[in-house]
Amino acid sequence: MNIRNIAVVALSNRDYPSFTEKLREAAHWVAVAAKQGAQLVVLPEALNLYKGDGPGNPEAMSVAEAALGDWEKETEVLRQAARKNQVALTIPVYTREKQGLTNSFFLVSKRGTTLGRYQKLRPTPGELREGVRPGKMSLIEWEGLKVGGAICFDTCFPEVFEMQFRAGARLFLIPSLWPGGIELNSWALRYSTPMALAYPAWSRIIDMTGKDLVAGGYRHETLRFGYGVPVYVASINFERAALFDADEMVSRLLHEQNPGVQVTFDQDNCLYFIESRNPKLRIRDVMRRHRLVSTQEYFGEYRRVMERRGDFDA
16 A cells, blocks of 8 residues: 545635735644644645735736745745644745746655755746746655646646656646636546645545545635635545456456455446555556556557557657
């Protein structure tokens, strides 16, 4: 097994009196998430837009006004929260750097050290007009797991997920100021990769099956009225794989003694999902022993065959 507890926080998008106050509230919810067993906490996009966010709002801060020159120093309260609560944490902020303005999230370890960054690959037209520069694809290593990312508008572009998945991403962290919609569930299913979306109105953790594991936020009146907390935690087993066109091989596996191996069938999508619940058994070893082929390997081989025949436009 390789089970990780992931949390998303639907941090309020209301106006705050200062950036410091918004960070303090975020740190409070990080502590709540840790008490619920979270090992990694995802916060919404652009924490430093703390006042007047929203289209047509005359109080809205510009990106240039919000951008941080020294993000580590200016978000130290969150780094302290990571250390104190022993959780990894995303810190999503606009920054001002030599190459210009960026929209990024930094992944901080439970020790408060920076593991890496994801810079928004597809800034919105409005961000481009304000001088926000697009980033380049990069993955982050978190305790042996390769983590990919997306920020808000990125979720509209399948290639954002495709290129990171092909590079080995096993989890996508998505700080956002928009909901992602059903497309996000589609990308999770297509790439058999869980998604953790932190969005003020409705944060979600989406399983590799394309189904929401947990969801909630300020879209719901109970949270707006002060009931509950905007923290949502899910346990994800990363010793899993999706299988396509595997009836015969899965049937053979089910008739053998395979303690700790669990198989489920998604009838609507004609997919099998197989996972190891045995700490000593890696899913790749199960698949090799039973000659199982993942959905991605299946279609990857199909693509290669068709390209060699000249019948497939790469």
